[in-house]
Amino acid sequence: MLLAVVLLLLVVGTVAFHFLSPWWFTPLASNWGTIDLTILITFWVTGVVFIAVNLFLIYCVLKFRNRTERADYEPENTKLEVGLTVITAIGVAAMLAPGLFVWGQFIDPPDEAWELEALGQQWRWMYRLPGEDGELGTTDPGFISADNPFGINPHDERGQDDLLVSSSEVHIPVDRPVTFLLRSKDVLHNFAVAQFRVKMDLVPGLVTYMWLTPTETGTYDILCEELCGVGHFAMRGRVVVDSQEDFDAWSAQQVTFAETQALPPPDPTIGQALYGTCMACHGVDGSGVEQLNAPKITGLDEAYIAHQLTNFKKGIRGANEEDKYGQTMAPMMALLPDDASIRHVSAYVAGLPDEQAATTIEGDAEMGKRYYVTCEQCHGDIGQGIPAMGAPRLSGQSDWYLVRQLFNFKHGIRGAHPDDLYGFQMGAMARIFRDQQSMFDVVAYINTMPSPAEGENQIASLELNQE
Amino acid sequence: MAYVPIADRGQEMSHPHSWVTKYVWSQDHKVIAIQYSITAIAVGVVAMVLSGLMRLQLGFPDTFSFIDPNQYYQFVTMHGMIMVIYLLTALFLGGFGNYLIPLMCGARDMVFPYMNMLSYWVYLLSVLILMASFFVPGGPTGAGWTLYPPQAIAQGTPGIGAGILLMLISLGVFIVAFTMGGLNYVTTVLQARTHGMTLMRMPLSVWGIFTATVLGLLAFPALLVSAIMMTLDNLIGTSFFMPAMVSMGELNEHEGGSPVLFQHLFWFFGHPEVYIVALPAFGIVSDLISTHARKNIFGYRMMVWAIVGIGALSFIVWAHHMYVSGMNPYFGFFFATTTLIIAVPTAIKVYNWVLTLWRGNLQLNVPMLFAIGFIFTFTHGGLTGLFLGNVVVDLPLSDTYFVVGHFHMVMGVSPVLVLFGAIYHWFPKITGKMFSETLGKWHFWLTLLGTYSIYLPMHYLGFLGVPRRYFAFDGTDFIPASAEAANVSITVAALIVAATQILFFINVIYSLFYGKKADPNPWGATTLEWQTPQNPPEHGNWGDELPRVYRWAYDYSVPGAKQDFIPQNVPPEAVEKAE
């Protein structure tokens, strides 16, 4: 009896849960309503079977439990079995046919679709749009470098006018079919937007594709849905579906590959002159002044410095009201009027001689070492920083500053701005620090790391050993 | 018939004399079965604890400082791999296969007892190697149980040093152990059945285990092959699977390898693996249902054909795990079709279980509760499989919580319910003691309701598009705050289910020492293992003479007979007539 009642409750509960729970399809924003329809057909077929089988099961439990008479002796009933097989086959066909039909549409992009490349790497997205020629240039992993992060073939004419979007956000126009060409720099990833319904893996060595027509304007999250390492859950992007005019305005702001290649090299001498303003707080030698809350800025790679300066300039960093010291820095950026000046001063600072900052933080380095397992994936095992990951050097930097930034990342004071390229990742990782003490611990561990100079020797000797 | 029972061919059985040869270096299939089972359950408990830790992080993010993303992915990986291979495969085949095949076929032991013993010790070695990876620098691998390259051996994934290597070695060792056991199971079924035990008189348990073993013998090589190739890529620098790529800003030294090739090989093993676990469960649950419904299994022939048919079909559906992997998209048509075709024999099995209950005389004792619970959860899990198998429906759902919900219902909860049912069912035979009904019922109810409340909501999170294998979900716009509430309730349910399993251990241990002495055939079952001269059966199983089989395994409630069951070894003339 109890069993029958509970089973009945489970069936009723399942159906009720289906209708009452707040969780259902995320509202559709593409042409793939046919996928939703196929799911609904599947729901009806399987739902009927689920209810029918279980109701019959419940009936049997109620009717035939602990009987006084004997069970029937019926080894088989061919008619019944064949009948059930046929009905099942019909149900299966009813689900399969529409499924295959829609799949046929999915794998065959329409001729009028335009192409857009989404490039994945651990753990962020970048995008490439065809330029005026409407074609994307060829690529190869061998071409990838700091100056050519997309690995575009520099000798391919078609690639010169490609528009490069280094942000994790991309725009597409509404109501125009688009084929996403998916390419990965490193491991497998997966390009998925819940509102679009379709998704596809990125496979290094291949270019995969999927197509859709966005039907609703809006901003949608892009998620990586193929486990791609420790930062998998932090690999997010955004796709903005725009009206055609908004899209045209946006794409006009993007730089072409040729433009990125034509930039003149930065001049540290001009940078030295510009550095005059910075000196007041960060010191003549860039070693920082704790009393002024100005961190040491030497020992960092040029791209990282330029990136942070740009963030300050654009209000991506230092705009949060709780970021007191960031707010001090942001207005200073008025003295660096353009991208060129930022690049000059970054080149100068990156070239300054580097000294280990003084230790001011005390913590349990042993505990910190355990936390650092997560950090080392991007920042390197001796805190040397990995420019390709957007991860700065940690060893030998101002420890009080590291603690403050960890705090800011954890609490969304830094890195929460949607345009902060690596900020979301760092914010997601900083959550492993539950309290102030854990931040002290990890920084104490970082303090035990070899100073930048020693670190370089250590890396060099490691590489020697490997060879 | 094509068998020559070994014991009747003048071979001596060497009976062990010392405690060590009896219980440690034992060649008795029953002792080996228990060794396999205890090891598998022990390592399964480890995997369950890992899942609890994962759920703590998901239900209460930012609360437990001992779970960081590295560890989270290591837990995900180890939980999956242990549960699928080292628990389910080992327990169904090494445990129940070992115990039941000789007893149900009427053999004195496996045909190669020494190799059988070796199989267990090699299995134990593989488990130890796997456990060792928790203690090496960098910890175990965190590549997900599918171990996809390049991430499995590339920067950015936990445990790319010793962890992944130990995992691959452990899998290789496991496959050796499995092959040694599997050769035994198959050969024993083929060659050591007793007089009169034709194939179609075998209980479905034997059919399920036998077919699953054949699948395993043919499919595990795919895992071995991919493990060998990945090890070479990792250690020597070959490029079977590893493409040229820029990892952490550095161009690697591989060229042209194909990650999709690995996926084909992996799932060529991985899909049959689902049925390596499911078919024994199908077989065993058929016997539980028939025995406790006091009715023959409905459509025995169809059940046998379905087992064989599912086994054969399981080799041509593998790429339904790869619809969004970037493989040739035209494969989708073929694999969606084969996948949905396999639903037909599977559905027939479900119908026949329910039709066995129909007009039966159901004894709702603990094994039967688990069996009926299995019908419910398996129906649910099987039907959601139709979503994922239908290629285009898989697009929005793949890699979401729908998948997690589906495979845990069909491959986690369902086989585990059968395992518990089977343990309760054969407990009186294995130990000679009865277990506590009350504890068993509590165990059943909490497990069934608990697991359902874990996995039902997950399907709906999947419809939302909540991705699986995420350490934390914040920062998305489309996941509503209510999903967090779902995660909390799922975690609470998971912890309750985990705690419930303590009841099982209490029951087993208590009953082992203080349980009532069991009747040799407490359920009134027809199959041979209940007809042994001693309870529990001794080494050699059958005393002086092998049993002789006169009928199929399902003569329950035969009209005209006095008792409502006729054991397989009762000749027609000896059946007592009803008055």
Next chain:
Amino acid sequence: METILLFIAAAIVTCLTYLWRNQITEKPWLTAGAIEDDASGVSDEIDPAARTGLMVFLAVVTSVFALFISAYFLRMELNDWRPLPEPGLLWVNTLLLFIGSFGMQAAWNAARREDKRGIQNGLLIAGAFTLAFIGGQLWAWQLLSDSGYFVYSNPANAFFFVFTGLHAIHLLGGLWVWLTTTHRLWSGAHLETVGLRVELCKTYWHYLLIVWLVLFALLLST
């Protein structure tokens, strides 16, 4: 994946044929009663369990090789594949293995005649030439490495080393059984018990010869 699918199809057909022969369509509930033993007349000379066990094992090994060959074909289609020149030495090795297999056959023929001397000769030939074959394969590895075809430099090379290595490992396993058999024979074991082992060895050697011929043909033709 055609190769492995072909093999699986063959395996399935074999299984179904076996089941069909064993009345998988009969209605067992209608046939209660004793069944005549030995209806199909299985020969009692050889232990059928060991023979069946070996056949099942060979099916497993075939699966391993079929999967490697499948992977070989799939990998070959990618554009970085550069075939390697097979050393002519492999022809000599093939001959050596052929003689080894012949030796096993001779031993088995002698075993059927209960000719101990003959078994000993056959086993010695088999063992010596198989060892020579493995040595020859190692030499072929050396030749390739010397001319710059390292295992890691191209997938074609990697497959060559894996195929030959895996095949040699299986032969080594066989040689272990050969060793214990030879030891027993010399220490005066019963010819009957040795006979079974010789038969199993013979089957295994023939099987591995066929595998090698298939692999060699595959390497030559691609």
